[in-house]
Amino acid sequence: MDMDIKVHSESDVIVAGGGPSGLIAALASARAGARTLLVEQYGFLGGMATAASVGPFSPFHYDDQQITMGIPQELVERLMAAGGSTGHLKCVPEYGSGSYMAYFDREIYKKVAFDMMKESGVNLLLHTFVAGAVVEDSKVKGLLVANKAGLSKVLAKVIVDATGDGDVAARAGAEFKWGREADNLGQPMTMFFEMSNVDIDQLKKYIDENPDDFEWMSDLHSRVPLPPHMNQRYFVAQGFRKAVAQAKANGDLDIGRDTVLLQSTMYEGTIVFNSTRIGKLRGTDPDDFTKAEIAGRQQAMSLAEFMKKYVPAFNNAYVSSTGIQIGVRESRHVVGEYILSEEDAVEGHRFPDVVARGFFPVDIHDPTGAKGYEAGGSTWIKPKAPYDIPLRCLIPKKIDGLVMTGRNISASHEAHGSMRVMGTAFAIGQGSGVVAAVAALDGVEPREVNVRKVQEVLVGQRANLELDRA
Ligand SMILES: Cc1cc2nc3c(=O)[nH]c(=O)nc-3n(C[C@H](O)[C@H](O)[C@H](O)COP(=O)(O)OP(=O)(O)OC[C@H]3O[C@@H](n4cnc5c(N)ncnc54)[C@H](O)[C@@H]3O)c2cc1C
Numbered sequence: 001m002d003m004d005i006k007v008h009s010e011s012d013v014i015v016a017g018g019g020p021s022g023l024i025a026a027l028a029s030a031r032a033g034a035r036t037l038l039v040e041q042y043g044f045l046g047g048m049a050t051a052a053s054v055g056p057f058s059p060f061h062y063d064d065q066q067i068t069m070g071i072p073q074e075l076v077e078r079l080m081a082a083g084g085s086t087g088h089l090k091c092v093p094e095y096g097s098g099s100y101m102a103y104f105d106r107e108i109y110k111k112v113a114f115d116m117m118k119e120s121g122v123n124l125l126l127h128t129f130v131a132g133a134v135v136e137d138s139k140v141k142g143l144l145v146a147n148k149a150g151l152s153k154v155l156a157k158v159i160v161d162a163t164g165d166g167d168v169a170a171r172a173g174a175e176f177k178w179g180r181e182a183d184n185l186g187q188p189m190t191m192f193f194e195m196s197n198v199d200i201d202q203l204k205k206y207i208d209e210n211p212d213d214f215e216w217m218s219d220l221h222s223r224v225p226l227p228p229h230m231n232q233r234y235f236v237a238q239g240f241r242k243a244v245a246q247a248k249a250n251g252d253l254d255i256g257r258d259t260v261l262l263q264s265t266m267y268e269g270t271i272v273f274n275s276t277r278i279g280k281l282r283g284t285d286p287d288d289f290t291k292a293e294i295a296g297r298q299q300a301m302s303l304a305e306f307m308k309k310y311v312p313a314f315n316n317a318y319v320s321s322t323g324i325q326i327g328v329r330e331s332r333h334v335v336g337e338y339i340l341s342e343e344d345a346v347e348g349h350r351f352p353d354v355v356a357r358g359f360f361p362v363d364i365h366d367p368t369g370a371k372g373y374e375a376g377g378s379t380w381i382k383p384k385a386p387y388d389i390p391l392r393c394l395i396p397k398k399i400d401g402l403v404m405t406g407r408n409i410s411a412s413h414e415a416h417g418s419m420r421v422m423g424t425a426f427a428i429g430q431g432s433g434v435v436a437a438v439a440a441l442d443g444v445e446p447r448e449v450n451v452r453k454v455q456e457v458l459v460g461q462r463a464n465l466e467l468d469r470a
Contacts, residue, residue, distance in 0.1 A: 005144070007153045011037040011123070012440040013433075014156040016130045016143060019047020020422045021406025021429035022162025023113055024071050028433030029160070030120040031071075032457050034440050036433075037123045037154060039130060039145060042324070045113040047164060047406075049422060050106050052327035053192035053272070055265075057102040058421035060088060062359035062386045064099070070463035072426030076102055078116065084108025086230050086266065089220035096216035096373065096380065097236050098360055098421070103266045125154065130163060133172040139445075140172050140401035157440035159402050160432050165284050166332035166408035174396040176332040178282070180413040185367040186330035187417070188256065188279040191296025195304060196270045196320035200233065203271070203313035207237045214239030215259055215374045236263035238372060243310040252309065254302040258370040270320060276300050279367055283328035296326040329365065329407075329420065336410025337447065338392035345418040348385030353451045354465050355394065355431030355458065358424045359386040364417040379417060388465075389419065391454070394432050395447045403439075403446045405432035427463070434458050 011034075015026040018040035026038040038045075048054040057076070060068035066088075079085035084105040091097040117124055125145070132144030134153055142155035161168035166176055179186035207217055220234035238261040247253035256277030265272050276299035281288035300322055307314035333339075343349070345358060364379040371377025393410040394403050404410065405428050407420045419428070434457045439446045442453075455465055 005151050005153055007155055008125070008145070009037060009154055011035045011154070011156040013037070013158050013160065013436045014039060014143060014154055015160040015162050015433070016168050017047065017162035017164060018045035019162060019164055019406060019425070020049060021425040021432070022047065022160065024075070024426045024429030025160050025162055025405050025433035025436070026122045027071050027116055027120050028430045028461060029437040030122045031461060032434050032437035034437035036437070037125060037156065038117065039125045039128050039143065039154060041127070041129045043126050044110040046106070046109050048327050049104070050110055051325050052323040053106065053194065053321060054327050055104060055272070057104065058360055058423050059098040059100040060102070060423045061100040067357050067359045067386050067464060068423045068427045070427070070430050070458070070461050072423070072430065073462070075112070075116065075426070078112050079104050079109060082108050082112055083227065083229070084112060086222060086226060086234070087224070089222050089234055091218040091220050093218055096238060097218045101220060103234065105266050130167055133168050135172050138399055140168065140399060143168065157401070158436040158446060160405055160436045161334070161402060161408065162405045162429065164328065164331065164407050166334040166404065169334040169396050169399065169402060169404060169408070170332060172399050172402060174399045174402070175335040177335060178332065179330065179367065185280060186282070186413065187365050187367055188277045189281065189283060189292045189296065189329065190274060190278070190327045191276045191300045191323055192272060192274060192327055193300040193304065193322040194265060194270050194272045194320050195307065195314060195317040198269055198271045198317045199313040200268055204233060204235065206313065207235065213241050215372045230266060232264070232268040234264045240311065247306050247310055253306045255299045256370055257372070258375070259372050260303070273300070273303060275303055277365065277370065278326070279369070283331050292326050297322065330413070330416060332408055333412070333416060334396050334404050334408055334410055336393050336397060336404060337395045338390055338410060340389065340393050340409070340411040340415040340419065342412055342414030345387050345415045346381055346383050348383050348387045351388040351390035353391040354388035354467070355391045355435060355454060356389040356424070356427040357386050357464065357466070358389055358419040359383060360418050360421045360424060362414055362417040363421070364414070383418065389428060389431070391435060391449070391451055394435060400445045400447070403432045403436045405429050430461065430463050431458060434461070
């Protein structure tokens with residue numbers, strides 16, 4: 001059968017998946033001089049941020065120090081210039097939110113991402129699903145893809161697995177792990193949704209006047225004046241404990257959490273909910289994924305009805321959008337040449353083969369139950385300092401021709417809890433894109449790439465590796 005499958009194209013580098021990590025990887029690879037193809041299942045880029053309505057961008061900062069720079073920062077600036085992002089807002093206090101967050105408009109993001117691909121010469125193949133890997137002697141030589149033309153192959157010298165789920169690595173036979181050591185359970189899935197026509201004055205007043213009803217809340221402040229259409233109060237809050245308990249007792253609410261986590265969006269009057277919770281299912285199992293989508297929508301609509309009935313600020317609100325798909329926080333951890341550990345993240349470890357830096361707290365939503373951080377089911381641990389993500393975490397054991405990126409790199413469940421957010425996924429993307437390009441252009445395997453050269457290219461692309469640290 002394989003002999004009959006036609007080759008669609010050949011490139012230096014193929015990036016499989018156009019989420020935050022994949023889109024930055026494709027830009028970094030193309031700018032490093034490699035002929036680069038980006039393959040994406042949807043008709044737009046952005047991954048969880050655009051497909052699952054996830055946002056805002058978690059910090060590019062550790063405390064007030066900006067860690068993620070380079071192409072990710074350029075993306076934020078392009079979004080700001082297009083009127084599509086607030087830029088980095090400071091969270092006060094940072095507990096539960098991270099030190100800064102950047103709100104963005106999903107539709108402007110989709111357009112700006114395409115603009116940047118075009119300017120950098122990235123070739124795109126959209127509406128194309130990666131169904132398999134073309135492997136010879138443990139080396140990945142291409143992808144088997146499915147689209148409107150049926151099955152075809154796309155070939156390249158180096159492939160970047162940016163599917164978030166390690167789909168390419170799994171199809172190539174790479175070893176991977178799932179979730180935490182004790183029971184192999186990963187973080188729950190969540191269906192994001194937005195409600196519009198919310199009475200923000202009333203909502204904010206309730207939050208400010210009832211701190212006991214909330215586990216945590218933050219206000220967000222811009223350090224520079226915002227354009228008039230973005231000039232509003234930005235906030236995030238996790239709570240409504242009393243109403244949730246009452247509604248659950250009345251049989252009026254079906255969500256997997258004991259609190260509601262909501263926050264503002266770019267547009268005053270529209271609130272986004274990170275509050276549904278579907279645990280113990282795997283986003284890479286098609287039957288589980290189907291169950292999770294159905295349960296996610298059921299919880300989203302149940303929560304929206306609850307908000308309208310129990311929280312006066314939502315009396316006249318309506319559901320204005322839901323994710324195109326449920327958000328998948330965690331799936332395969334592909335076992336690489338090095339496994340990033342919780343200690344590496346929390347202690348701020350450094351590595352000579354650094355290609356990106358992490359800094360976000362270890363943020364693990366309760367894999368089995370409804371609890372928040374305070375109640376002990378979920379985890380929030382701030383690293384003592386930013387940490388390095390070494391090249392070895394991007395290289396799967398025993399498989400050549402393949403570079404991992406984003407949330408499926410080689411890391412423990414706990415380290416993943418820190419590096420999984422978009423500020424870091426973007427930075428890892430820049431690292432993996434340059435690794436892939438340098439390997440392809442030098443004709444070497446990613447595991448043999450000249451690290452110093454990779455770091456020089458990254459620094460030339462304004463990535464912040466802090467190579468001169470003592
Ligand atoms: C519910 C939830 C809430 C979150 N909250 C935040 C938050 O507030 N702030 C924050 O910064 N981060 C948050 N995150 C984390 C963040 O969104 C992700 O970790 C980040 O998107 C990871 O980027 P990625 O590029 O590795 O993967 P993804 O974003 O998952 O992107 C993968 C891309 O690959 C494509 N793809 C996958 N498989 C295939 C295939 N087989 N063939 C073709 N294409 C494929 C997908 O369509 C997608 O475009 C949250 C995540 C979730 C799920």
